[in-house]
Amino acid sequence: MRPRPPVQGRGIFSGTGLIIVCLAATLAALVFPIWSYADRSDPTGSVNVLSAQTVSTAYGPLSAQDRDFVVKVRLAGLWELPAGEMAEQKGTTAAVRTAGQHLVDGHTSLDAHVRTVATRLGVPIPNVPNAQQQQWLATLNAAQGQDFDREFANIVRLAHGRVFSVVAQVRAATQNTLVRDLADDANTTVLDHIKVLEATGYVDFGTLAQQLAATPSPVAAPPVVAPADATPVAPWPTPAPSPSATYTLPPATTSPEPASSDNP
Numbered sequence: 185m186r187p188r189p190p191v192q193g194r195g196i197f198s199g200t201g202l203i204i205v206c207l208a209a210t211l212a213a214l215v216f217p218i219w220s221y222a223d224r225s226d227p228t229g230s231v232n233v234l235s236a237q238t239v240s241t242a243y244g245p246l247s248a249q250d251r252d253f254v255v256k257v258r259l260a261g262l263w264e265l266p267a268g269e270m271a272e273q274k275g276t277t278a279a280v281r282t283a284g285q286h287l288v289d290g291h292t293s294l295d296a297h298v299r300t301v302a303t304r305l306g307v308p309i310p311n312v313p314n315a316q317q318q319q320w321l322a323t324l325n326a327a328q329g330q331d332f333d334r335e336f337a338n339i340v341r342l343a344h345g346r347v348f349s350v351v352a353q354v355r356a357a358t359q360n361t362l363v364r365d366l367a368d369d370a371n372t373t374v375l376d377h378i379k380v381l382e383a384t385g386y387v388d389f390g391t392l393a394q395q396l397a398a399t400p401s402p403v404a405a406p407p408v409v410a411p412a413d414a415t416p417v418a419p420w421p422t423p424a425p426s427p428s429a430t431y432t433l434p435p436a437t438t439s440p441e442p443a444s445s446d447n448p
Contacts, residue, residue: 241305244360251307253354253363254298257370258309260347261295263317264340264377270324271336280333283380287340290373297369301362337386344378345396 237248264287271284302309313321320339327335351374355367381387 241360243305243362244358246305246307246360246363247358249354250358250360250363251305253350253358254302254305254307254366255309256347256350257294257298257366258302259314259317260343261291261298262310263313263321264343265291265295266321267324267336267340270332274328274332275336276330276333277384279380279384280336280386283337283340283377283384286377286380290377294369294373297366301366304362305360333384334386337381337384338388338392341378341381341387342392342395344374344381345392348374348378 238245240246268284268287268291272281272288273284275281275284299309301307312318320343323339324332324336347370351367351370355364355371358364358367
């Protein structure tokens with residue numbers, strides 16, 4: 185029986201197919217690590233979330249952390265300035281009264297700074313202390329004599345210890361020039377207050393260390409997250425002062441000004 189002649193082109197086809205398979209395998213090897221790394225590097229999608237929460241301003245990117253920091257600085261002034269006024273009036277030692285004066289002076293200046301920053305950046309800020317801060321003020325308002333001195337030094341020192349690390353974190357990470365300047369101001373103010381509070385001699389450092397390690401910062405406010413095209417909302421209303429109050433709050437903020445030619 186005569187053998188069949190070879191089919192023309194079969195060898196060529198087989199060689200071309202092998203080349204295609206090899207190219208496909210190479211492409212898959214290159215693409216898979218990139219896809220795999222991208223998928224595993226941010227499994228929760230947090231990078232996309234953070235990017236969506238950062239908006240552009242004339243002063244640089246404004247992140248959710250930046251806006252939260254602006255709110256924290258405002259809240260600090262809303263209760264620490266009244267606490268300082270009480271220390272000036274009720275402190276039984278010159279050191280406590282001096283610490284109170286530093287709180288009043290420091291937060292009067294810092295509060296004016298933060299209100300200016302909030303207006304320029306369109307960040308809504310509160311006009312009343314949060315629930316924890318109101319409780320602290322109530323405790324100080326009720327305390328008398330050396331009990332007041334002790335409560336004042338330890339409560340305010342605890343709050344400053346908690347916010348000190350927040351200031352450092354924001355200062356290290358922010359890309360916004362206004363927030364950076366505010367963090368510099370806050371850092372100087374907080375450190376000064378920490379020193380004068382410790383100088384009263386009433387700070388219980390053992391208890392302070394346990395409190396700082398055991399609980400998150402009650403000074404924190406919910407992050408202010410808004411889309412880039414959001415219209416700044418009016419600030420929270422200020423309630424009428426209680427008849428028993430012996431202190432005053434910083435001035436109320438006004439609604440952020442509409443964007444001008446130097447604001448996006």
